Amino acid sequence: MKKVFLWWLIAGSKGGENRGRIIVELNKRPYNANKLAEKLSLDYKTIRHHMDVLKENNLVESTGEKYGALYFLSGEMEKNYSVFLTIWEEFKEE
Template sequence: MNKVFLWWLIAGSKGGENRARIILELKNRPYNANKLAKKLSLDYKTIRHHMDVLIENNLVKSTGQAYGALYFLTDEMEKVYDKFLEIWEEFKENEDK
């Protein structure tokens, strides 16, 4: 996974900030969609949409399809997590201006 792709997914597309917030939370521990929605103060359907995008792009994996499935970062995402943090920091700096 390259840095350009991460830039697009986080800073260059609608919903990127929420996807980044999800990744940050999943780095700390696994969550199901309902608990993640509460933690991030987002609608459950919004979380599900972003999880689908993250799964489709091999950044997040789940324990299954059921309501209570837990979500984790993939090994691929773990490998590029430092790049992700660089992008996130720069994104946040630009948002504050």
């Protein structure tokens, strides 16, 4: 995974802050979209949109069907979590 790609996905695109918050929470434990929406005080549809973006880019994976699907970080994201944290810390300082 390229650092520049993570920069774009988190700091360079609309919704990047919410995607970063989701990644931070999923690093702690798996969540379904409803619980994640509650935890982050975001709309359920907003969470689903960002989960789709993260899944399409191989940063998260899911198990289960629709409403009950459980989301967790992909192996690739776990390997690159320290790179993400560097980007996330710089992004939050801006």
